[in-house]
Amino acid sequence: MKFLFEILKIESISGDEGQLAEFILRSIKQRKTSWKVIPEIYSGENFHNCILLKFGNPRTAVFAHMDTVGFMARYNNQLIPVGGPEIVADSVLEGRDSLGEITCKLHGEQDEIFHDFPRGIDPGTRLSYAQNIRLDEEFIQAAYLDNRLGIYNAMKLCETITDGWVVFTTYEEHGGGCMPFILKFIQETSPIKQALISDITWVTEGVQFHEGVVISIRDKFIPRKKFLDKIINLAKESGIPFQLEVEEHGGSDGREVQFSPYAIDWCFIGAAEENVHTPNEKVSLADLQSMLAIYPYLVERL
Amino acid sequence: MKFLFEILKIESISGDEGQLAEFILRSIKQRKTSWKVIPEIYSGENFHNCILLKFGNPRTAVFAHMDTVGFMARYNNQLIPVGGPEIVADSVLEGRDSLGEITCKLHGEQDEIFHDFPRGIDPGTRLSYAQNIRLDEEFIQAAYLDNRLGIYNAMKLCETITDGWVVFTTYEEHGGGCMPFILKFIQETSPIKQALISDITWVTEGVQFHEGVVISIRDKFIPRKKFLDKIINLAKESGIPFQLEVEEHGGSDGREVQFSPYAIDWCFIGAAEENVHTPNEKVSLADLQSMLAIYPYLVERL
């Protein structure tokens, strides 16, 4: 889990994913010769900060977003959210501006958020949750498990995948925006019919810790039933623990697959967490294991 | 109206339109030899559950959505909406899950909806309004007139249309998602400049029963005035009864034409109903006649 710990420590609030993207790209280049298939790599300015890996002859693409929620300094001591962070008073925030390093605390409520840094912060400065990784035998707890675990899962998949796209995306927490050009590139380069969203979801009254990876039947948007049925049948065959989610709200990179000008089926599959979008996101290690196990199984058979 | 009665009895909640699509496709194949022009048919997995018919040299496309609102089982005895159904207590719902057929009643209010089925229902199971078609000399009343009447209208149009696309779409009630790939296919196959939305709208203080088919000047979105003027002038010439609608809210497949990467004008034209998105949608037969009459007139002249 060295790679996971490393990426948990790199800030990449939506719109500023450059540093994390560089780290992931470097890791890909170091590791790829040990992978079953060496992928073609697409990255750089033409892809903004996204990274696309093409393995063999893809039928399916796996998407993991690199960005996180956070805060942006407005005027005076005001903060405004990037994405949808929970406003938990006294959360420790970190960042830097033209005058140097910043560590401060969050105050206020939804729609009126402030920091307590003794000086003003340059408008537009991004602030992340201070990282604090806690690991025991059952759980991992940290800021930004959403979606560092999804990235970790995608990187593990790279070790064994023979055919498929693995894609690291930006902006997911703040309305999206990279998926349209990524999907266009994929469909014009080596097109797919299916997409899996490697991301983290919520513990609810129907989704519990230690019950397995979550296959999402719906969030705000609804994948096509025919594709869901296919995935659920494969999951049953696999013997890997999984649970089904049915939610009215929430979204993911799957939303932009749904609204793209391509007939691509999609499904969100990932572990569930408590304390979503706080510094204390918490995931069951057993559920993470199921997530790591089900992706290679599905990508091979879909 | 045999075809109308048949399609009124087939469930096809957004995301699960397969059964209705198959029935429509079968009807098309049976009927097409009696039509003035035999269309090219595009359907199957590459189009998910959508069906596209190309007649002659199209200038205009007509879109009718096949999906309906409904409910989805969540956990315990909870339901969540698909699309925007009205929550009318004691409405009878039907569906089936792994344990068999389901008939139950709806309880609760917006944001807290329940069923009274004596056992749990598999999460993700779709439930439709029980169908009850009522026909007298003035009105038809049933669940899902929105948009079975729009489909019926599109099928009647097929009998006489010489040039144009007739398209049966999915997902309209739940945010859309098929229109982008359909429009791309149309524009790359036999492009159009104009789109008509064959769908059902609302009776309001300005739109009354028996006053004719509704030409919508706007809903939440606004078609280009130049195109509206052209349609309204043709409608006046036709002598077919029509009324104009001006609404602040609501949407249709027209929304996705507006936001597509093609310069295509669009307009919503259809009969108005009472009891929208309930089991008791009610439409004037005279208004339906106007709808059936105006489509061939417009498609020929636009």
Place this chain on the structure above:
Amino acid sequence: MKFLFEILKIESISGDEGQLAEFILRSIKQRKTSWKVIPEIYSGENFHNCILLKFGNPRTAVFAHMDTVGFMARYNNQLIPVGGPEIVADSVLEGRDSLGEITCKLHGEQDEIFHDFPRGIDPGTRLSYAQNIRLDEEFIQAAYLDNRLGIYNAMKLCETITDGWVVFTTYEEHGGGCMPFILKFIQETSPIKQALISDITWVTEGVQFHEGVVISIRDKFIPRKKFLDKIINLAKESGIPFQLEVEEHGGSDGREVQFSPYAIDWCFIGAAEENVHTPNEKVSLADLQSMLAIYPYLVERL
């Protein structure tokens, strides 16, 4: 400023931009021979009412929207908004319908707006704020400075630009809809990597009159930090007065660049106004000067 005064007097509520587009097109044709580079002009039905000018070999496009907010007659004496006009009681509205010219006053509040015209107005009729231009040594005040000043700025840019697209768009105030087909045309004709949005923003506690043109770090959506940093550095070098904006809400044609299927960076740059979307929009002439100065500087160097 003759051109500015002329376009301030032409009505063009979203969806009905034809008259203004014709005037701008006529002006372009009259002036282009005096410009440093004579552009290729794309307009007409294939572009609905939009106008695209291609100068030299573009790297950047500048977008200025032609439409304005306003009102539409519904039934009886009801009005509904087009875009997001402020509801200021007694504002004078103007328009025309099948029975002739209309001048009336606005009454009511958000969600219940009325006019006091002594007769009914044809449903669907558009009503604009009566124009009243006020100019002194420090300020210009009028209806629809948003976005007549953005258009004025784009036209001034045409005089000296050597490489770039200058584009006049529609529908921006009412959710957009032309940008997707414009961006597709640009990318297939002479593609760009960068977009500047020539539009007017808001005076707030952090953005003041006379402090220079506003470079927006974010509104509801967030441009990529790397591109913002480049622009801000160039702005510093230029010596042109500018201020930075950080807002949680609001949107522009930049939104549709963000969600387009092209990897194009974007940034909103324009003067700030008070009394947004009222008949009394007010802009500092010094800020307008900074706006006029920064566009040629940036477009040449980006």
